Amino acid sequence: MPASRRPLVRRWNALPALTRNAPPRVLLIVGAVVVLLGALIVSRPLTSIVLLGVYVGASAVVMGVFELFGRSTRWWARAVAVAWIVAGVAVLVWLGRSLELLPSVLAVLLVIGGLASVGRAVTGGAISVRVLSLAWGIAQIAFGVLSFTWPDVTVLVLAVVFGVRTIVFGVGVFARGVGGIRRRRPRATPFDADRAVRRRRRRARWTAVGRYALSLVLVATAAGGWWLNDWLHEGAPVVDAFYNPPAEVPSGHGRLIRSAASPWRAPQNGDVTRILYTTRDAVSRPAVASAMVITPKDPPPGPRPVIIWNHGTTGVAQGCAPSLRDSTATRWAIPALEQALKAGWVVVASDFSGQGAPGAYPYLIGKGEARSSLDAVLAAAELRSDLTLSPDTVVWGHSQGGHAALWTTAIADDYAPGIDVLGTAVVAPVADPPALARELLSGPPNAMLSVITSWVLVPYSETYADVHLDDYIAEGSRSIVLEMTQRCPTEPGVVVSVLTALGVSEDRPLYSADLTDGALGRRLEENAMTEPLGTPMLVAWGADDEVIPPKLQREYIDKLCAEGQPVRWASYAGYDHLRPILPKSRFLPVLYDWTKNLIERKPQVVDGCGLR
Structure with a gap:
């Protein structure tokens, strides 16, 4: 090989230089081992993350050393070489402290590698080589930047990129070993030499075609990645300035900070106002929350009864607040809403703290949910001078909101004594979080369950000092688990969470410990609400x-009846989780009549325990 070509080839990859003069049998062994290493990195990203870190870190240092002490004197080449060395050392050093930072460092390495490839494209050489180098550089930079945008998939993307590069290198080394063993050196004739020249020219042409084709694939892949990134972000909810609390907020809980008309669809018989107000979280820290207050268009005179609506699961990110989405103040999201407004009732629907307003979200954390709901009513009382709220209140909730509704009633007397809870209606409630966790975790793992588990585990770790996230997750998966909590189930980006969960589930479970054990298990038990409330209850599913699982609802009813709690209940054949609260559900007239009779103090059947 001409001397002028050696530096260029050397810069393409420093590792081949280490094996350039090795015997053929050594090349066979090294090639096979490297191929297996690459396959392990690609197929087992979490299991091999330490191996990936060591391999990439060491490779980056070696690459930087070869570049730094090579023949090139270009300043950019030396700058890239120093960056390789620094990044490689960072990988190896941080590896011993925390794998949490590894994906970010690996993304930086992709960008550095991309810059080096772009630099090589302008230094000379065959046109096809320069085009491929430029395309590869652009692709590496693009995916390095995208890795920062979607950090939970960084481990998977980088495992594939570095793993495939490792496999390709290993195959090349192995092929060199095979070629070295099979090589014979017969005396060449002029005819053989001429044929060899033609063969090299033909191979060079096809190689150039292959480089151009690969360049097109790389550019198209990078462009597709950016297009997909834009599409996913466009579908994400936007938290507007209304939800940003001022530097100073009113003292105490349940105080109105600001209000504004909702920009979304309103019910036929009511008006919707967004409010921002003070509250407290589950451990009594000051917090801010948002809510929707839905008032009748023409309310009758006198104080108006209040319905507290507690919404079901919408995700745990700040942007997942119901008040940020259209149709969440309509009959499609709140059961019997139009009937309630016709009756002159005011419906108060909290987002809960941490949704809409910044803060920790109390997912299935009873006191945090309940305080947000009760404080929303207190703040709504300050909203309009011409509308007075009655102490008479009935609490409704669905799914996670059923859990919140139970806790709202349980703490109302102590936390907000001015609110008189007449009864509680819950639909498919999560009354016993640890029982639900045991039931769900007893079945086969799936991607959506991994996402929902993150919605429980992360808020609990942010709320309770004794619950540590790293005690329950697989090594190297922190960024994956945390990012799952930053997407709402209604936005396109949740697909990334599901696909990531699918990708790593082929390797190992995301969660390495029993979620119902240890500190998390104890805190889940604390947030179960299986005690009698002392006021009428309506339970449906x-x-x-x-x-x-419906059997959990039956067990809940049995427990309440055994403890003397009056509870009216109903199970609806053919109905799934959401159907009982949707328009034309057979449950809605039952809910409305039961609530109306409570408010008007009319006698009705409040105990269905004898019907079990």
């Missing part, structure tokens, strides 16, 4: 509920 779909007999075909695919989210919360």
Whole structure:
């Protein structure tokens, strides 16, 4: 090989230089081992993350050393070489402290590698080589930047990129070993030499075609990645300035900070106002929350009864607040809403703290949910001078909101004594979080369950000092688990969470410990609400509920009845988890009549325990 070509080839990859003069049998062994290493990195990203870190870190240092002490004197080449060395050392050093930072460092390495490839494209050489080098550089930079945008998939992307590069290198080394063993050196004739020249020219042409084709694939892949990134971000909810609390907020809880008309669809018989107000979280820290206050268009005179609506699971990110989405103040999201407004009732629907307003979200954390709901009513009382709220309040909730509704009633007397809770209606409630966790985790793992588990584990670790996230997750998966909590189930980006969960589930489970054990298990038990509330209860669920097993609802009713709690209940055949609260549900007239009779103090059947 001409001397002028050696530096260029050397810069393409420093590792081949280490094996350039090795015997053929050594090349065979090294090639096979490297191929297996690459396959392990690609197929087992979490299991091999330490191996990936050591391999990439060491490779980056070696690459930088070869570049730095090579023949090139270009300043950019030396700058890239120093960057390789620094990044490689960072990988190796941080590896011993925390794998949490490894994906970010690996993304930086992709960018550095891309810059080096772009630099090589302008230094000379065959046109096809320069085009491929430029395309490869652009692709590496693009995916390095995208890795920062979607950090939970960084481990998977980088495992594939570095793993495939490792496999390709290993195959090349192995092929060199095979070629070295099979090589014979017969005396060449002029005819053989001429044929060899033609063969090299033909191979060079096809190689150039292959480089151009690969360049097109790389550019198209990078462009597709950016297009997909834009599409996913466009579908994400936007938290507007209304939800940003001021530097100073009113003292105490349940105080109105600001209000504004909702920009979203309103019910036929009511008006919707967004409010921002003070509250407290589950451990009594000051917090801010948002809510929707839905008032009748023409309310009758006198104080108006209040319905507290507690929404079901919408995700745990700040942007997942119901008040940020259209249709969440309509009959499609709140059961019997139009009937309630016609009756002159005011409906108060909290987002809960941490949704809409910044803060920790109390997912299935009873006191945090309940305080947000009760404080929303207190703040709504300050909203209009011409509308007075009655102390008479009935609490409704669905799914996670059923859990919140139970806790709202349980703490109302102590936390907000001015609110008189007449009764509690819950649909498919999560009354016993640890029982639900045991039921769900007893079945086969799936991607959506991994996402929902993150929605429980992360808020609990942010709320309770004794619950440590790293005690329950697989090594190297922190960024994956945390990012799952930053997407709402209604936005396109949740697909990334599901695909990531699918990708790593082929390797190992994301969660390495029993979620119902240890500090998390104890805190889940604390947030179960299986005690009698002392006021009338209405419990309903779909007999075909695919989210919360109906047997848990039956067990809950049995427990309440055994403890003397009056409870009216109903199970609806053919209904799934959501159907009982949707328009035309057979449950809605029952809910409305039961609530109306409570408010008007009319006698009705409040105890269905004898019907079990």
